[in-house]
Amino acid sequence: MSDVSQPIAAAEQPPRIAIFFDGVTSRRREVTLALLDQLEIVETGEAAIRWAYADIRRADSPAGLLRLSCTSAPPLARLEVRDTQLASDIVTRCARLDEHRTSRRGVAKIVGWSVAAAASLVAVVLFGMPLAADRLAPLVPEALQQRIGDAAEVQVKAIFGGGVCNDPEGQAAFTKLVNRIRDAAGLDASVKSAVLPTSVPNAFALPGGKVYMLKGLLDRADNPDEVAGILAHEFGHLKHHDNMRGLIYNGGTSFLIGLLFGDVTGSSAVIFASRSVVEASYSRDAEQAADTFAIEMMHALGRSPKPAAELMYRITGKEGGKGITILASHPLTEDRLARMTKEDQPPSGPPLLTAQEWKALKGICGGSGKV
Amino acid sequence: MNDFQWAPVGPPLPVSPPPLPPARVDFTGDRGDFRRLVTKGAALELVTFGFYRFWLVTDIRRHLWSNTSVNGDAAEYTGRAKELLLGFLFALAILVPIYLAYFLVTIEVERFQGFASTPLFISFYAFGQFAIYRARRYRLTRTVWRGVRFWMDGSGWAYSLRAMLWGLLVFLTLGLALPWREASLERYKMQHSHYGDLNGDFVGDGWTFFKRGWWLWLLSPVAIIIFPLAPFFYAEFKARQWRWWLSGIRIGGVSLESKLPHDAFYGLYWKVIGWTMLLSMALGMYVSICTALVVKLGGGSLEDVVGGDGFNSIPLLALTVIGYFAMALAFNIVMRVYLQRDLWAKVLETTHVHGIEAAANVRASGELASALGEGFADGLDVAGF
Ligand SMILES: [Zn+2]
Numbered sequence: 001m002s003d004v005s006q007p008i009a010a011a012e013q014p015p016r017i018a019i020f021f022d023g024v025t026s027r028r029r030e031v032t033l034a035l036l037d038q039l040e041i042v043e044t045g046e047a048a049i050r051w052a053y054a055d056i057r058r059a060d061s062p063a064g065l066l067r068l069s070c071t072s073a074p075p076l077a078r079l080e081v082r083d084t085q086l087a088s089d090i091v092t093r094c095a096r097l098d099e100h101r102t103s104r105r106g107v108a109k110i111v112g113w114s115v116a117a118a119a120s121l122v123a124v125v126l127f128g129m130p131l132a133a134d135r136l137a138p139l140v141p142e143a144l145q146q147r148i149g150d151a152a153e154v155q156v157k158a159i160f161g162g163g164v165c166n167d168p169e170g171q172a173a174f175t176k177l178v179n180r181i182r183d184a185a186g187l188d189a190s191v192k193s194a195v196l197p198t199s200v201p202n203a204f205a206l207p208g209g210k211v212y213m214l215k216g217l218l219d220r221a222d223n224p225d226e227v228a229g230i231l232a233h234e235f236g237h238l239k240h241h242d243n244m245r246g247l248i249y250n251g252g253t254s255f256l257i258g259l260l261f262g263d264v265t266g267s268s269a270v271i272f273a274s275r276s277v278v279e280a281s282y283s284r285d286a287e288q289a290a291d292t293f294a295i296e297m298m299h300a301l302g303r304s305p306k307p308a309a310e311l312m313y314r315i316t317g318k319e320g321g322k323g324i325t326i327l328a329s330h331p332l333t334e335d336r337l338a339r340m341t342k343e344d345q346p347p348s349g350p351p352l353l354t355a356q357e358w359k360a361l362k363g364i365c366g367g368s369g370k371v
Numbered sequence: 372m373n374d375f376q377w378a379p380v381g382p383p384l385p386v387s388p389p390p391l392p393p394a395r396v397d398f399t400g401d402r403g404d405f406r407r408l409v410t411k412g413a414a415l416e417l418v419t420f421g422f423y424r425f426w427l428v429t430d431i432r433r434h435l436w437s438n439t440s441v442n443g444d445a446a447e448y449t450g451r452a453k454e455l456l457l458g459f460l461f462a463l464a465i466l467v468p469i470y471l472a473y474f475l476v477t478i479e480v481e482r483f484q485g486f487a488s489t490p491l492f493i494s495f496y497a498f499g500q501f502a503i504y505r506a507r508r509y510r511l512t513r514t515v516w517r518g519v520r521f522w523m524d525g526s527g528w529a530y531s532l533r534a535m536l537w538g539l540l541v542f543l544t545l546g547l548a549l550p551w552r553e554a555s556l557e558r559y560k561m562q563h564s565h566y567g568d569l570n571g572d573f574v575g576d577g578w579t580f581f582k583r584g585w586w587l588w589l590l591s592p593v594a595i596i597i598f599p600l601a602p603f604f605y606a607e608f609k610a611r612q613w614r615w616w617l618s619g620i621r622i623g624g625v626s627l628e629s630k631l632p633h634d635a636f637y638g639l640y641w642k643v644i645g646w647t648m649l650l651s652m653a654l655g656m657y658v659s660i661c662t663a664l665v666v667k668l669g670g671g672s673l674e675d676v677v678g679g680d681g682f683n684s685i686p687l688l689a690l691t692v693i694g695y696f697a698m699a700l701a702f703n704i705v706m707r708v709y710l711q712r713d714l715w716a717k718v719l720e721t722t723h724v725h726g727i728e729a730a731a732n733v734r735a736s737g738e739l740a741s742a743l744g745e746g747f748a749d750g751l752d753v754a755g756f
Pocket of ligand 1: 233234237287290
């Protein structure tokens with residue numbers, strides 16, 4: 001049909017052949033098309049089907065094939081035109097052919113909404129979650145906190161070999177020390193604490209009012225004030241509901257950040273990294289607050305907070321210059337030491353434990369305590 | 372112009388009785404088009420923090436489907452990104468309370484026994500299998516050929532239960548039962564699949580699959596020790612799996628046959644590995660150049676910038692993150708071009724369809740399925756055929 005001119009009159013046109021699927025059966029129908037005031041689809045021996053040009057839409061097709069659907073026909077009815085001349089004749093008549101496709105503006109809209117959604121998620125992570133954690137943590141029922149604490153305790157004991165140190169004299173000394181700080185802190189008697197027999201030098205608080213000191217820390221301590229300062233810090237965490245706040249905050253942020261990144265990188269590295277940064281800064285604030293609390297308690301007891309920081313420094317050494325500071329969950333030990341040194345004051349109260357009691361405490365895990 | 376001129380692809384409709392040659396399956400998609408599609412998509416995915424994934428996945432499927440023709444007639448994918456987005460939001464609305472309940476149950480259980488909550492992961496596995504079934508159902512109901520849809524019935528939870536029991540057996544037999552698991556699960560899926568009023572079936576059996584792949588199972592420890600062999604093993608396994616799977620598919624009187632060679636995927640996997648190595652090297656070079664620049668401009672020593680076990684310089688950290696994103700983007704493009712498009716094309720060019728005349732006059736039937744399953748699959752990070 002290379003040199004056939006195309007008169008407008010329908011009668012003169014060559015047969016305009018296409019393939020039609022009526023969307024009801026899969027029968028491949030050979031049809032002739034008539035481009036009248038509507039598109040007429042005629043199969044020999046069947047009634048003509050009419051599609052209004054305004055209802056015709058383009059459907060996905062391979063290259064070299066024009067595939068059409070019609071909004072007023074069965075949704076899967078398809079007309080397939082291979083002849084390029086016929087195809088372009090139809091296309092020029094259908095003004096709304098590509099109306100349903102995602103346009104450049106549509107893509108811009110997707111980008112805009114996503115950026116807005118991401119920005120609000122980030123705002124929630126940075127401002128909403130800390131606020132929610134602060135407000136919700138004190139509202140968590142005591143019973144639930146207790147349960148979370150119990151669950152954590154089982155795991156902790158599984159990790160550190162089970163059992164607590166319970167040399168009677170050492171226990172008495174430990175109870176005395178804990179009670180003095182607890183009373184100063186204004187916490188009630190439901191607070192429990194114990195020493196766990198492991199050489200790891202650390203201490204931590206669990207939800208529901210549990211404070212654990214690990215034997216490794218006790219071994220490295222030189223006097224009761226060092227231990228007391230650290231216990232006071234942990235009581236600070238209890239007082240501030242830091243466990244519950246952290247739990248709510250970490251759960252919330254990891255969920256939101258996971259939501260934000262979805263599978264953009266196909267790896268969780270970004271999620272992990274951004275979570276660490278966000279959570280670390282949150283936990284650094286909590287640690288600062290617990291340190292402040294410890295300083296106040298030690299002052300209230302007439303003792304200096306400095307020995308506790310010295311003990312920490314003895315354990316960790318200088319921390320600066322190791323790794324990225326925005327990833328650290330604690331303030332640097334040297335900064336904490338500097339801060340506590342500033343708060344140093346000569347003891348105005350009686351020693352927290354007698355020399356005898358201190359010796360007993362060091363030996364709480366059995367044997368004569370390592371000095 | 373005579374009656375046949377409009378159809379340069381595919382033979383004219385056969386009118387004579389058998390024997391008929393098998394119908395061809397062709398993939399006519401242009402590789403450049405696909406590459407541009409995924410490049411643009413990956414870039415948009417990056418600037419939209421991943422939300423564009425629903426649109427990209429839809430565009431990829433539309434491209435692959437509409438360029439796949441069986442017996443001269445191209446298929447069509449009618450799913451839309453908004454459905455996926457909605458499915459994802461619905462799945463979230465269901466998953467969030469479950470995550471919360473899971474959290475509370477964990478606490479209750481842990482109280483009695485340390486680490487006893489691990490079996491609760493099973494419930495997530497169950498959800499994942501449900502998601503795989505429902506996602507297949509969504510994709511199938513959006514697949515149109517000759518103006519008639521495929522569709523699926525059956526229950527996602529019944530499927531999930533089967534998948535879990537078979538999973539347990541596979542675990543207990545150290546993977547030996549895998550072929551039988553695949554066969555049984557595929558049978559369930561295909562027997563609940565339909566094209567119009569034609570019913571699907573799956574005739575592949577576990578024993579055939581086992582005979583094709585047992586030595587791979589036996590030699591898999593070798594691949595773990597001698598790393599360069601691993602891609603060969605995986606490519607072998609995948610090719611054998613595809614061939615077995617396709618050859619087992621029946622829809623009414625229509626049967627599929629795959630002649631996929633066992634070494635069909637070697638090239639693809641090696642290309643992906645080559646690109647990955649190239650990209651990693653590029654990232655390494657980029658980071659070292661950035662480090663050098665930061666050291667030079669900042670005036671500090673190398674020690675100051677990269678001290679201890681990380682970076683101390685915020686600009687360098689930012690530059691590295693940008694480099695990482697660029698690499699992730701490039702890697703996504705490579706994966707999609709080789710492991711989606713090229714793999715698809717390779718599989719299709721060796722597939723033949725017998726008895727296609729049974730699909731000549733099929734009556735449309737079945738309901739459309741929601742994209743909830745796709746949403747779950749997205750939320751739980753599972754994927755399936
Ligand atoms: Zn602390």
